[in-house]
Amino acid sequence: MNDVVIIGSGIAGLTASIYLARSGITPVVICGDNPGGQLMQTDTIENYPGFDAISGAELMIKTINQAEKLGVNMIYESVTKITAVKNSFEIENTSEERLTAKAVLIATGATHKRLGCKGEAEFTNKGVSWCATCDGAINKGKTVAVIGGGNTAVMESLFLSNIASKVYLIHRRDTLRADEIMQKRIFAKSNIECVWNATVDEIIGETRVTAVKLDNGKTINVSAVFVAIGVKPATDFVKDLVALDDSGHVISNETKTSVPGIFVAGDVENDITKQAVYAAGRGCFAAQQIERYLGIR
Ligand SMILES: Cc1cc2nc3c(=O)[nH]c(=O)nc-3n(C[C@H](O)[C@H](O)[C@H](O)COP(=O)(O)OP(=O)(O)OC[C@H]3O[C@@H](n4cnc5c(N)ncnc54)[C@H](O)[C@@H]3O)c2cc1C
Numbered sequence: 407m408n409d410v411v412i413i414g415s416g417i418a419g420l421t422a423s424i425y426l427a428r429s430g431i432t433p434v435v436i437c438g439d440n441p442g443g444q445l446m447q448t449d450t451i452e453n454y455p456g457f458d459a460i461s462g463a464e465l466m467i468k469t470i471n472q473a474e475k476l477g478v479n480m481i482y483e484s485v486t487k488i489t490a491v492k493n494s495f496e497i498e499n500t501s502e503e504r505l506t507a508k509a510v511l512i513a514t515g516a517t518h519k520r521l522g523c524k525g526e527a528e529f530t531n532k533g534v535s536w537c538a539t540c541d542g543a544i545n546k547g548k549t550v551a552v553i554g555g556g557n558t559a560v561m562e563s564l565f566l567s568n569i570a571s572k573v574y575l576i577h578r579r580d581t582l583r584a585d586e587i588m589q590k591r592i593f594a595k596s597n598i599e600c601v602w603n604a605t606v607d608e609i610i611g612e613t614r615v616t617a618v619k620l621d622n623g624k625t626i627n628v629s630a631v632f633v634a635i636g637v638k639p640a641t642d643f644v645k646d647l648v649a650l651d652d653s654g655h656v657i658s659n660e661t662k663t664s665v666p667g668i669f670v671a672g673d674v675e676n677d678i679t680k681q682a683v684y685a686a687g688r689g690c691f692a693a694q695q696i697e698r699y700l701g702i703r
Contacts, residue, residue, distance in 0.1 A: 408434050410696055411497050411507040413485045414640075416443020417682050418672025419513030420469045420478075421689030422696075427476035429697055434479045434507070436499055438640075441482065442466035443515050444673070445682055449531035453540065454682055465682075485514075485643055490665060509667050509696045512648070512656055513689065514640035516673040516680070521553060521633055525609030533615025533630045538562040539681060545570045545630050551618050552576070553606060554634035560584040560592050562634045567595050574626055576601045576618070601626070639674045651676045661692040669696055 410426055412419045415437035426433045440446065448462030457465070474480065483499035488510060497505045518536035520526060526534055535541040538552075542565060550570045552563045555577035563575045575592065580602045582589050592598055601620070608619040609631055617627045639655045649657045649664035655676035661669050671692035672685035697703035 407494065408505060408507040409700060410434070410509045410511065411436065411495070411505055412511040412513060413488075413497070414438055414443065414511075414513035414515060414672070414674070415441045415470070415480065416513060416515045416672060416685065417445060417466070417469065418515070418674075418685040418689040418692075419443075419511065420466075420473050421686040422511050422513065422671060422693040423473045423478040424469075424476060425690050425693035426696065427473065427478050429693070429702065431697070431700070431702070432477050432479065433511075434481060434505060435473070436481045436483055436485050436497070436505075438484045438514065441480075442470060444517075447530075448540075451540070451682060452543070487643055488647055488668070490647070490667075493667070495667065509669065509699055511689075511692050511696065512641075512644060512663070512668065512670045512674060513672045513692075514674050515685075516637040516639040516655070518633065519636045519638060521606055521609075521635065523606050523608055525611065525615075526633075529609050529611050529615045529631075532613065533611060534609060534633065535630060536633050537680070538565045538632050541630065541632075542566050542569050547571050548629040549574070549627065550630040550632065551626060551628045552632045552634055554636075555579060555581075556583045556634070556636070557585060557588055558636070559634035560588040562632050563598050564588075564591055564595065566632065567598050571597060573598045574601050574628065575599070576604050576606065576620070576626075578605045579603065606631070637673075637680070641674060644668075661688060661695050667699065669699075 409431045410433040412435045445462035487498040489496045549572040551574045604620040610617040656670040658675045669692045671688040
């Protein structure tokens with residue numbers, strides 16, 4: 407019987423593992439098919455305290471090494487099912503091994519939906535981004551495009567309109583899905599132009615993005631494309647166990663889920679701030695909640 411099994415080895419799960427290991431509990435981390443999480447695919451992070459700039463992979467390799475030095479046991483499999491058994495949990499993974507634990511932390515993150523158009527993969531980290539907070543600053547005074555029509559696309563556009571000289575908000579319909587108050591803010595901004603009834607056929611560039619080609623035949627010159635068409639949290643394996651919101655995120659109350667003994671941290675929570683430092687903070691909070699649950703704090 408393990409005290410804690412952490413599912414996910416992104417910044418949230420690993421931060422929790424470091425806090426738990428330092429409190430005398432040695433957790434098991436089941437890493438999933440992307441050890442290190444989303445940050446492993448992030449070119450440069452410029453908003454993580456303590457580093458002017460660091461590659462995502464370097465940050466996560468340092469974090470994995472730190473956890474391993476503290477004795478955290480990493481299992482390189484994915485979890486397929488969790489079953490509640492009396493006051494504990496049975497965790498099955500892809501190797502069909504079963505672990506038991508008194509407490510479980512879900513830190514499985516989320517993936518941003520892709521456009522699937524030509525040029526998107528080629529120019530990822532070279533102008534194509536899923537995060538204006540992360541990559542907006544380098545577009546000061548430039549023209550950018552945001553793709554989407556919901557609250558996230560609108561928030562990204564508003565954020566970028568304070569940095570870029572012009573923002574094209576490209577949406578496949580003729581009205582936005584975003585809340586009315588958010589729409590009013592968009593329409594009040596003189597440097598945001600909505601492009602209706604259009605989808606992106608191709609992202610064009612040389613070393614970086616230079617333009618987007620739309621399905622209406624138009625090409626718009628931009629230096630960056632921010633894709634804001636939704637995220638998919640990795641929660642399929644717990645959908646029948648813990649309460650999820652409409653978008654599939656785990657509903658969390660101070661990192662506690664609807665099932666006592668199962669906790670949640672990071673991008674997989676029903677929270678709007680998808681940032682590394684925040685996910686790390688939630689991992690710390692979850693670890694301390696788990697310590698209280700196990701009666702050692
Ligand atoms: C391209 C890009 C650039 C970004 N740039 C920045 C930036 O500059 N600054 C910033 O603060 N944030 C940035 N972010 C956001 C940041 O990466 C996330 O907020 C952060 O990584 C979330 O951490 P997490 O641990 O919650 O989830 P993730 O990093 O998504 O990690 C989830 C982990 O869960 C594992 N997993 C999933 N399913 C299972 C399963 N069934 N069983 C076991 N394990 C599983 C995965 O393998 C992975 O290890 C960026 C994101 C992207 C995509």
